[in-house]
Structure formats: structure tokens, C-alpha cells
Amino acid sequence: MSNMSTRSYKDAVQHLNSLQSNAATLDAVRASGGKSSNLAIPEMLEYLGRIGYCPEDLNALNVIHITGTKGKGSTSAFTSSILQNVKPDWKIGLYTSPHLVAVRERIRINGRSLPEEDFARFFFEVWDRLQTNTQRQHEKTSLMPGYFRFITLLAFHTFLTLKVDATVLEVGVGGTYDSTNIVPKPVVTGVTALGIDHVSVLGKTLKEIAWQKGGIYKEGVPALTVNQPEEGLNVLEQRAKELKASEFVVVAPVGELETLRLGLAGEHQVQNATLAVHLAKSFLHSQETPDESAHLSEKFRTGLEVANWPGRCQTVVDPSHPKITWYLDGAHTTESLECCMRWFISPNAALSPRHNANSCRVLVFNCTSGRSGSSFLSTMHDVVCTQLKHHKTHINARDFFDRVIFCTNVTYANGKFKGDLAAVAIPDDDLKHLQTQNQLAEAWQSIHPQFRGDQIHVLPSVEHAIDVITSLEDPERVDVLVTGSLHLVGGVIEVAGLSEVALK
Incomplete structure (x- = not known):
């Protein structure tokens, strides 16, 4: 692309x-668990060198490296x-990744998105x-890195x-071959829950997924994880030994968290x-x-109470339409949708006393x-039944739902995306004929x-859905659950004008 x-x-x-x-291309990367090729890490290191850094420079960032199937964000x-x-x-x-409304959300300082001028x-x-600097060590390495690799280099x-003084670094996909996995010596590493859901979606065994995630463990660095299914836990422990982690720890419960009002719902x-x-x-x-x-x-308690993670089990009252309350959750796996529905169908959300016949x-x-x-x-229907009974x-x-809307992630009614939300990963035929949306309706x-x-x-668009x-006009109160896709949630925040309240 020519300079502007x-x-x-x-x-x-x-x-x-x-x-x-x-x-x-994205499907192939997901299916490989982030291993797009055997050169995934060597290529990333090559790009790092081309922008003037060596791997050891990254140790100065004091990295806390986090991966997992769910909950890593x-x-x-x-x-x-x-x-x-x-x-x-x-x-x-x-x-972190992905972003909801603006790509600069992925790079934060003290919880605040990088300002536009600094990002640019x-x-x-x-x-x-x-x-x-166009000199390359591997002839198959493209001149410019892909989208995620570039943002990682930018971060x-x-x-x-x-x-x-410290960097909390979330893995994009997998772990072993992820673009973030070039820091020689993080301070500590952690693996969140290994979701069974990804076994069926990616066609991989739990052992294979655990092997990928455990790839972020490093020599001389503590390797932490939550309690996992035995098969996955055994592989993580093996990876910790293989990669010579200083210790392997399955973290103990923290009793006080059961009664603490966490900043993230669910x-x-x-x-x-x-x-x-x-x-x-x-x-x-x-x-x-x-x-x-x-x-x-x-200070620990306060940090947990004020933690903010937009688009995940988040409740937002519409500033322009006070009768509308948005319940936003980017859940996109069976397991995460189960969590989403348990949160939504509760007295704190859709079963609130404020919800009445009107x-x-x-x-x-x-x-x-x-x-x-x-x-x-x-799955969502099953949880609805269970929760209503509970x-x-x-x-x-x-x-339970009075209306359902199945729309694409296209931002505007004219068929255009907001620049930060533009996506080429949606097949043209799917968009043209609304194939996915019609299948969902059926x-x-x-x-x-x-x-x-x-x-x-x-x-055909998020804007159509908002309209x-x-x-x-008839209901006095409208409770809207937006879920299934973080990109969809981001589009709703953008079009409905929720950014100032949702992304604070």
C-alpha cells in the first residue's frame, strides 16, 4: 500500500x-491451534528484528503471559x-484481543486504550x-506481517x-505458536480453563489443546493453571517439566472471592x-x-471489584433510550453461552422485578x-428452561423472548463497516444471501x-437490528441480550451510541 x-x-x-x-486463511489458523506453519515463531522473530529489537529486549516488559480456552481475557x-x-x-x-469498537482498545496503559494520536x-x-528494512532470513516470509502479528509487534x-513497569500479555490463538510467545523469560505464566467445547469445534483432543496452551511455559518461570480435567492437567504438568518451569502450580481457591462483588459479572x-x-x-x-x-x-479487593472488561456479561442502560437496557456478552462457544444465559436469566438481569407485563x-x-x-x-434454550425452573x-x-433478531456483523445499513470493525473474513456468499442468519432463524x-x-x-446489518x-413503541421496558459474537457486540455498542458508557 502506498504512503498516504x-x-x-x-x-x-x-x-x-x-x-x-x-x-x-483464518479457518486454517484456528484449526491448527495457531500454528499456521512451522515457521510461525521464526517469522515473528524475524519481524521483531526488522523493527529493531531482539527477543531479550522483551524481558524488560516484565510480562505476565496468559492463555487458555476461555476466560483468558x-x-x-x-x-x-x-x-x-x-x-x-x-x-x-x-x-488483549479482539477489540470491540476501536482497534486501539487492544493496547492499554493503566486500563485506558491507547489514544488515537499515540496509536497512529x-x-x-x-x-x-x-x-x-526488507531483508529476510526465510524466503517464504511475506514482506509485511498479518494483522494480528503486526498489532503484537506494535504492542x-x-x-x-x-x-x-509490567505487561499483562494475552495470547491470541493457542499458545505454542502464538505471535505473543516470543518473550524469552516472562515473570509468570498462567493457563485458564481448557474448554471441552473447543475439542469438538477444532476437531482436536483435549491433550492437543493442553499441549498448545502449555507452550507458553518457560524455563525458570512459574507455571500456573486453574483446576482442569485430568487429561488436560496431566499434559500441562508434563509441558511445565519439559520446558523446565521453576514450578507447576494448580492455584488454590480464594475463599473471599465467593462473597466479593467482582467487577465482572457471572x-x-x-x-x-x-x-x-x-x-x-x-x-x-x-x-x-x-x-x-x-x-x-x-488493594487486591479493590482491584477485583473495579475490574472492567466491556462486552462480557455487561449491563448498559441506553443513554438515548432509557427504557432499553442492553445485556452484552460476546460468548461464542457452547460453554461460554451457557455461562452467559445463567447470568442473563437471573434476578440481577432478565428476571429483575422491574421486568413486568409491559x-x-x-x-x-x-x-x-x-x-x-x-x-x-x-444449548441456550436448555439453559433457559433450567434457569426458569431454578x-x-x-x-x-x-x-421468554418476545422477539429474536439474527443479523450479520456488518455495521451499517449501507453495507459498510466502521473502519476498526472492517472484516474480510466473512464469505461474500454468506453475506449476500444471509445464509448463516437464515439458518439460525430456521x-x-x-x-x-x-x-x-x-x-x-x-x-443484513447491526444498524437494521438497532432500528x-x-x-x-408498546413496551415500557426493553431488555436486549446481544450475544454469539464479540464483533456483533462491538457493532451494537458503535451503532447504538453506547461507547461512552460501555467502554469507560
Whole structure:
């Protein structure tokens, strides 16, 4: 791509989007567990060298490296928040993926997204170095790295330039071959829950998934994990020994978390917070500021209570339409959708006393093409039935949602994406014919044969979905659950104008 006359944030996003992979390439990477080729790590190291760094430079970032099938983003958010509160004079870097509304959300300093001007400045510094230094060690290495590799390089460059005191680094895909896995010696590493769901989705055994995740363990570095299925736990322990970790620890429960009001909603967050506590304690111990108390200090407790992770079990009252409450969760696996529905169908959410006969519940859903939408919807229905029974309500499961909307992740009604949300990973035919959305509607109808057809909406964009919801005139209160895709949640935050309240 030729240089543009200006170098704004918008320009940076356009350049970055030119590095996106298509749907087929992304499917191949996911199926490999992040191992797109045997040169995945060597190529990443080559790119790192081309922008002026050697691997050992990354040790200065004081990295807490986190992977897992589910909960790694939440665990990262908890860990960052704890460190911010324990060490308010420190500069804490946080690198996560994907983003919801703006790509700069992936690179944070003390919990705040990198400002647009800083993102653009650091972006073009990395871009120019890669464009200028074209010497390659591996002939198959492309001139420019792919989208995720580039942002990872950008995060490293940003954190090194700003001289952060600690870096919470979330793995993108897998672990062993992930772009983040080039830090020679992190301070501590952690593996969150290994979801059984990914075994069926990726066609891999739990052993293979555990092997990939355990690849972030390093020689002389503590290797932590939560309690796992025995098969997966055994592999993680073997990986820790093979990679010569200083210790392998299955973290113990932290009793106080059961009664603490965590900043992230959902009962499943207790396990993520538990790992975060142990990661933070291990990190602080290495920095000669140990917290040896058996109880959580006030600063630890505050960090857990104020932790924020947008788009995950998040409740947002619409600032422009006060009668609408958005329940946002980017759950996109069977297991995460189960957690999402248990959170939503509770007195703190959809079963709130505020919901009465003049209220309306709406489901907005989408999932990645190729995933089993029918299975997802069946799982959600099963949890609806279980939760309604558990809470002893008189609501019939088939009447729980008054309307359902299946829309694409396309941002606007004109068929365009917001720049930060642009995606080339959606097959053209799928978008053109709304194949996934029509399949979801058919699956819903088969599960709920008595559901009225005019209450099911198949729509081509997020903006179309928002228009349907905001035009509902009869109900006094509208509770909207948005789930199935983080990209969908991001689109809703953008189009509904929720950014100021949802992303704070």
C-alpha cells in the first residue's frame, strides 16, 4: 500500500486492514491451534528484528503471559486491575484481543486504550521500519506481517517505548505458536480453563489443546493453571517439566472471592479472579514486593471489584433510550453461552422485578459461519428452561423472548463497516444471501415451533437490528441480550451510541 499524505489514526486503521487474512486463511489458523506453519515463531522473530529489537529486549516488559480456552481475557483484566491498585505509581501495559469498537482498545496503559494520536504515531514507526528494512532470513516470509502479528509487534514497540513497569500479555490463538510467545523469560505464566467445547469445534483432543496452551511455559518461570480435567492437567504438568518451569502450580481457591462483588459479572468469573490473584501475587513476589498474607489485601479487593472488561456479561442502560437496557456478552462457544444465559436469566438481569407485563425481551444473535448455530441455540434454550425452573418462575421457556433478531456483523445499513470493525473474513456468499442468519432463524423455529414468524427478524446489518429495537413503541421496558459474537457486540455498542458508557 502506498504512503498516504496524512498519518492519522484513520490512516493507520486503513493500513492495518490491508493486512487482514481472508476467511479460509483464518479457518486454517484456528484449526491448527495457531500454528499456521512451522515457521510461525521464526517469522515473528524475524519481524521483531526488522523493527529493531531482539527477543531479550522483551524481558524488560516484565510480562505476565496468559492463555487458555476461555476466560483468558477476563483473567488479564483482573490481573491488570489488581496491579494498578497495588502499584498506583506503576505503568501497567495490557495487550488483549479482539477489540470491540476501536482497534486501539487492544493496547492499554493503566486500563485506558491507547489514544488515537499515540496509536497512529507508534503504528507508523513500526510500519516504516518494516517497509525500510526488507531483508529476510526465510524466503517464504511475506514482506509485511498479518494483522494480528503486526498489532503484537506494535504492542511490544509501544510498551518498550513507554517503559511500562509490567505487561499483562494475552495470547491470541493457542499458545505454542502464538505471535505473543516470543518473550524469552516472562515473570509468570498462567493457563485458564481448557474448554471441552473447543475439542469438538477444532476437531482436536483435549491433550492437543493442553499441549498448545502449555507452550507458553518457560524455563525458570512459574507455571500456573486453574483446576482442569485430568487429561488436560496431566499434559500441562508434563509441558511445565519439559520446558523446565521453576514450578507447576494448580492455584488454590480464594475463599473471599465467593462473597466479593467482582467487577465482572457471572459466577464463572470466580475462577478467573482466582488465577489473577495468584498471578499478581507471584509477580509482586518476583519484584520484591510480596503479599504474603493469607487474606486479600484491601488493594487486591479493590482491584477485583473495579475490574472492567466491556462486552462480557455487561449491563448498559441506553443513554438515548432509557427504557432499553442492553445485556452484552460476546460468548461464542457452547460453554461460554451457557455461562452467559445463567447470568442473563437471573434476578440481577432478565428476571429483575422491574421486568413486568409491559416489558419485552429481545435476543440479538449471530455466530461465525460454519459454527453450529443450531447447537448454540439449543444449548441456550436448555439453559433457559433450567434457569426458569431454578428461580421458580411461572414463565414458559417458549415465551421468554418476545422477539429474536439474527443479523450479520456488518455495521451499517449501507453495507459498510466502521473502519476498526472492517472484516474480510466473512464469505461474500454468506453475506449476500444471509445464509448463516437464515439458518439460525430456521433452527430457532424448529426449537420453538409456536414462535410467531413476524417476531423473528433476519437482517443484513447491526444498524437494521438497532432500528427494529428502538422503534418498539408498546413496551415500557426493553431488555436486549446481544450475544454469539464479540464483533456483533462491538457493532451494537458503535451503532447504538453506547461507547461512552460501555467502554469507560
